[in-house]
Amino acid sequence: MNQSSFERQFPRWISAAGVVGFFLVLFLIRPEPAKAIPAFARKYGLPCSACHIAWPLLNNFGQVFRDNGYQMMNDRDSPITHDPSYFPASARITPQWHRESIDHVAVDAVAGNAATEGPGTVTESGFDLSGMDMWFGGTLFKNISFILLPSSNPSAGWHFESAFVRFDNILGSRWFNFKFGRFELDTPVSEKRLTTLSTDGGLYYIYHFLPPNSNAGLLGNAQGIGNNQLGVEVLGHSADSYTRYSVAVVSSSSGQVNLVEGKTVDVYANASQAWNIGSIGMLRAGGYAYFGEWPTFFQTVGGVPSPPPGPGPFSGTGIDNKPYYLAGGYSTLFTDRWTVSGVYLHGSMNAYLANNTSPAFGQTPLAAGARSAAWNGGFLEAIYMQTPQLEFIGRYETVRMQQQGNPLNPGDQGNLDALTFGFRWYPFMFSRAGLAYHTEYSIVRSRGIGDTGGVFVPTVGNSDSYSSSVFLGFDFHF
Secondary structure, three states, rough: OOOOHHHHHHHHHHHHHHHHHHHHHHHHHOOOOOOOHHHHHHHHHOOOHHHHHHEEEEEEEHHHHHHHOOOOOOOOOOHHHOOOOOEEEEEEEEEEEEEEEEEEEEEEEEOHHHEEEEEEEEEEEEEEEOOOOEEEEEEOOOEEEEEEEEEOOOOOOOEEEEEEEEOOOOOHHHOOOOEEEEEEOOOOOOOOOOOOOOOOOOOOOOOOOOOOOOOOOOOOOOOOOHHHEEEEEEEEEOOOEEEEEEEEEEEEOOOOOOOOOOEEEEEEEEEEEEEEEOOOOOOEEEEEEEEEEEEEEEOOOOOOOOOOOOOOOOOEEEEEEEEEEEEEEEEEEEEEEEEEEEEEEEEEHHHHHHHOOOOOOOOOOOOOOOOOOEEEEEEEEEEEEEEEEEEEEEEEEEEEEEEOOOOOOOOOOOOEEEEEEEEEEEEOOOOEEEEEEEEEEEEEEEEEEEEEEHHHHHHHHOEEEEEEHHHHEEEEEO
16 A cells, blocks of 8 residues: 555654744743752752753662662651651653554555455554653662552553562672562663653663564563563662672563462573773673573363463463573763663573474474574664753664574564654753653664564565654653
C-alpha cells in the first residue's frame, strides 16, 4: 500500500510543529533557575544541579546520594528530624501527542476483503496520556531507606514498579548494603531514568531483545535485565562512588508477582570504576552479566499446560528449565556539557528456548540442526546540555544475530537498527514541581520481521520493516 503525499509529508510537519511549539513555550514562560526534584528537594533544600545533570539523569553526587541509601550522612537523614508536614512523595505524568507508523504488515487493500490482503502501512496519531508514577522514597530510620513506586498504564491499570527496603552501612561499612523487594537492576545505563519517551525510542532494545521464533511468549517478551526484578541485592561503593559493585539474586519470573513461574533464581552482577581525566571530566567503565533460566513447559491440568495465572490461587509450576545469559561491558564519559555512553551486550539462549519447544513428554522435539541462538548488540547515546535547562539527545542502537536457533531462518532475521533524537527544555523546576517540554523522533529498521516498541510483529513475506514514532509532550511532576 503506497503512502499518500499527506502521509509522506506529515512527519516533517510534525517535526516543524515541535520546533515552533518549543519557541512558543520559550516566549510564553519565563525561564527560572532549575531546582531539585520534589521529594528530596523538600527534605534537603539542594539545587537540582547538586544531584542531576538534568532531570532525571544523575550526576556523580546524585549517584553517591543514591548509593548511600538516599542519605546525606548528616543529622537531617532521619525522618523524625523534619517538620510533620513533610511527606516524601511526588507524581509524574506526560500529556502528549504522538504518531506511530509501521510498514510491510498485512493490510486489506479493500476493507473486509481478505483476498486483497497485501503489504501495507499502518499509521495512527492523536492526543494521549502516558502512564502515571506515584513516587515515595526516603529514610525510615538512619541507614534504613525505602522506595515505593505504584505505577499505572495509560488506562489506569496499576502495579508496583518498585517496592523495596534497603539497609545501608552494615557493620559500619559502605561496602556492605542490602536491598530486599522489587527494584531496578544496576544496569550499565538506567532505563528508568531514560530521557527519551516515545514508543520506538523509549527503551534500550538490547535490554529486552529476544531472537525471532524463540520462547518470547513465556519470557514475557523481556529478558531479566530490562525489567525491575523481585529479589535481594548486595551492593557496595567507595566514598565517592568511583568504585561500585552490585550482585542481585532474583526470582526467575521477569519481575512478575505471585510466584508465577518456576522454582529457580537468576543472578545479576555489575562492577565499575571511574576516573577523573583532568579538565575533560570523569570516565566510568565496567562490566555486567545476567545468568538466568526459564521453563520450557508447565505442569498440566486436564492434560493442558497451566501457565500463569492458572486455575485457583496457584499457577502451574514451570519445568524443564533451560538457561540463557547476557553479558557485556560499557563506559560513560561525563564532561561539563556532554554525557556520552557506549554499551555492548552479548546474549545466548539454549536451543529449546530459541526454538520454543520443550524436552517434556509429548512436546515437539527439536528439529534437525536446531541449536542455541546468539546475538550481539549495543548503543551509543549522547546528551548535550546547551544550558542547564535545554538538552539535546541522540542515540543509535543496533542488534545483530550471531546464530539463529533454527538454521532455516535467514541469518539476519531479527537484526535491527534504531535511531532516536530529540530535545528537552525545562522552563522551571522548583522544590515543589518541575516541567519539561519534550520533542522526539525515533525510527527502527528490522530485518525479516517488524518491530515496534521492542515487540516483534510478522511482516508480509518476512520482508524488512520500518517503524517510527513522533512524540510531543509535557513531562511534569510535582
